[in-house]
Every structure is written in structure tokens, then in C-alpha cells.
Amino acid sequence: MTTREDARGLDDADPLAGFRERFTGDGPGGAWDDGPGRRIYLDGNSLGRLPRATPAAVARVVEEEWGRGLVGSWAHWVGQATRVGDVLAAGVLGARPGEVLVADSTSVNLYKLLQAGVGARPGRDVLVCCADDFPTDRYVVAGVAEQHGMTVREVAADVDTGLTLDDITAVLDDRVAVVVLSLVAYRSGAMVDLAAVTELARASGALVLWDLSHAVGSVEVDLSAADLAVGCTYKHLNGGPGAPAFLYVRRELQGSLRQPIQGWFGQRDQFAMGPAYEPTDGVERFAVGTPPVLATAAVEVGARISAEAGMPAIAAKGRALTDLLVTLVDERLPQLRLASPRESDRRGAHVSVEHPQAWQLTQALVDRGVVPDFRTPDRIRFGPAPLYTRFVDVWDAVDRLADVLASDAHLPYSATRSRVT
Numbered sequence: 001m002t003t004r005e006d007a008r009g010l011d012d013a014d015p016l017a018g019f020r021e022r023f024t025g026d027g028p029g030g031a032w033d034d035g036p037g038r039r040i041y042l043d044g045n046s047l048g049r050l051p052r053a054t055p056a057a058v059a060r061v062v063e064e065e066w067g068r069g070l071v072g073s074w075a076h077w078v079g080q081a082t083r084v085g086d087v088l089a090a091g092v093l094g095a096r097p098g099e100v101l102v103a104d105s106t107s108v109n110l111y112k113l114l115q116a117g118v119g120a121r122p123g124r125d126v127l128v129c130c131a132d133d134f135p136t137d138r139y140v141v142a143g144v145a146e147q148h149g150m151t152v153r154e155v156a157a158d159v160d161t162g163l164t165l166d167d168i169t170a171v172l173d174d175r176v177a178v179v180v181l182s183l184v185a186y187r188s189g190a191m192v193d194l195a196a197v198t199e200l201a202r203a204s205g206a207l208v209l210w211d212l213s214h215a216v217g218s219v220e221v222d223l224s225a226a227d228l229a230v231g232c233t234y235k236h237l238n239g240g241p242g243a244p245a246f247l248y249v250r251r252e253l254q255g256s257l258r259q260p261i262q263g264w265f266g267q268r269d270q271f272a273m274g275p276a277y278e279p280t281d282g283v284e285r286f287a288v289g290t291p292p293v294l295a296t297a298a299v300e301v302g303a304r305i306s307a308e309a310g311m312p313a314i315a316a317k318g319r320a321l322t323d324l325l326v327t328l329v330d331e332r333l334p335q336l337r338l339a340s341p342r343e344s345d346r347r348g349a350h351v352s353v354e355h356p357q358a359w360q361l362t363q364a365l366v367d368r369g370v371v372p373d374f375r376t377p378d379r380i381r382f383g384p385a386p387l388y389t390r391f392v393d394v395w396d397a398v399d400r401l402a403d404v405l406a407s408d409a410h411l412p413y414s415a416t417r418s419r420v421t
């Protein structure tokens, strides 16, 4: 049996332990409440915590750059999307300078890069996506396919263990233009091999558009092996609710790709206010309109924290935290079935468990201070974000769940799911 003392020992040896203090806790004044009744937030993969440095960084942009600098601050703001993109590229994504842009939402960036990819593969009439991918990805693929009279081929992944290379090989042929895939699956956390899948697709002449939403800031990503990618900054990157997303386009492809929204921020010599759209060079051609300057300031703070901690250390801790969770579920909660890959190198920094009353259990947990996610149809998803979750937090969360199950405390809760889960 793994004891609470064992978990404490893991915390004592944790090289990232100090990063917790970079984030706002739940106690008075944002201090960390380490008491037995404290909240245990295991949903950093849905909305990351607030970095302590963010309010001041945003306030500085508001008060100095906007308040005093006014329109003159645009000289500085026009470079922000690529400046923060470069922080992500170097520190988090394994990309080169000038390959990452912070802009728009993940859904919009998916649309832009998918359209660009389709345009770069004329004559091909099939798009591939995963039947179990996050809804927005499937909806965007379906919409683009409809617009072009293309067919969608859905790969049927194992919901718990994810896609295999054979699954992908089976749907590739010379009709496929673009494959849209999540590197880390949103429900199970299952991870695929980015380089191997990209190579398979390239060999058949297709592009892969990676969605890194659950991967960025939780696992090591090497985009030097990829062509196109998008992802969120409000999950493991702690950029805040509604923070702009990022997009990545391999340098060698940028000049040959056209995005569908011809906005003035993607225009060559933007302030010439010329008569016709002519996309600028570089990754900025995938920009559209005036960027969210305030929100991007918050993204920069979060991105710099992950870059400073280093993705190898963050990913290693993510594997160790989820390994502990899997071990404790095995030891103490036989009523639950693991709904994620067992091998830690095959998953991101979250795991799911299955139980017929998962929604009721989720509500009972939230009332006992443990915040996971419920995911359809019957999964509880735990995302112990490596930068601020301790091993003892995972231990206590499982302990509270064991109490709920032992006392049937979840049974009085409604079995009907609420609108936001």
C-alpha cells in the first residue's frame, strides 16, 4: 500500500516543488491553504491556475502601455504575437523562431490552418480526423469538408488507449489531403507519436495538423518533426480564461500556404493600406485582425514559467503524478476502471477513470473540495498539473474519493448532468 508518507517523500524530492509558489493558492491573499479541508484542484488541464506575476503584468500593460502610451504603444504591440510565439517555440514547443504565432482561438486557428492545408493539396478530396477527438476539431473538419465537397474519414480510436500507427496507416492513401489529430487525447490522455504519424502522412503526401491543446505545457513536444499545429494557452500554460491560442507553421511551408481569412494583420506592409490583399512573409501571414493585447500579456507570463521550469522536468513530474494516481486507484478503488493508458510514456498529464455513477461521484468530490472534470459518458478526469500539484494532493484526492465510495455519499446527487462539466 502506498502511504501518505510515501507521497510526502515524492514531494520532498520534487525538483519543481518551488514552482507552486509562482501560482495563486486558495487561501487568504492567494496564499496556499495546506490544511486537511483545503481545495484540491485537479483541473489545470481545463483552466490553469493564476500565476502570481500575471495581475501585475496585465496591470502594467493596462496602466502604462494603454493608459499612458495610448496609440503610441502599437509600435510595441505589433510584435507581441510573434514575440510570445517565440517564447513558446523555444521554451515549450521545440520549434524555431518565427514559426509560432499567438492569435485567435484554437478553433479558429484549426479552421485557418486546415483551409491552408487543403489549399496546398489540390486534387485530394479526403480529410481524416479521429472519431473520439475533441468536438470542436471534428466540427471544424466536417465544416471544411462540406465547403469543399470533400469526404471525412474518421479513425476509430480505442477510447481509453488511443490511436495506434496501424489505425492511422489504415486510413491513409493518395486521396487524403490533411489529417487532424490531437497529440494528447482530451478524455483519456492517450498520446500518439508525433514524429512517426507525421512521417506516415508525409509518405502518402498528406499533411498532419496537430492539436496540442492537452499536450502543450504537459509533455515534451518536438515540433521540428511537424508541419502544422495549433493549441490552447489557458490549460497547462496558465494563460487565463479565453486566452488567445497559438498556431505553428513549419518555416519551409509558410510561403506556400494561404489562410482563408484575408485580414489586414496578415498583409504585407500593413500600414500602406494598399488596394489588395497580399500576404506578408513568415508566420504573421496567419494573423487576421487586431490582436488581444491584454490577454496575450497574460499568456506571456504563463509561457515563461513553463519555459523556465523546462518541459523535460514538467513532463517527468506529470508522468510521476499520474503514475501515483493510477497506483492508488489500483490499490484502493477496485470499483473504478482505469480509462487511460497504463504506461506513463503513452499519455499526457491527465488520467480518467470509469464508473457508472461518474457524474454523481464528480459532484460529491467537488463538494469535498476535490475538483476533477466529468467527461461523457462515465468518466472522471484528473489533471494534476505538474507546476503546482503536489503528490500529497493526489494522495488526499484519492483518499476523499475512497471515503465517498465507501459511504455511498455520491448516491443522493442528481444523475442528470449540468450544462457545464
Ligand SMILES: *Cc1c(COP(=O)(O)O)cnc(C)c1O
Pocket: 105, 106, 107, 108, 134, 136, 137, 182, 186, 211, 213, 214, 232, 245
Ligand atoms: C480545449 C480544446 C480546444 C478548445 O478550443 P477553443 O477554440 O479554445 O474553445 C480545442 N481542441 C482540443 C483538443 C481541446 O482540448
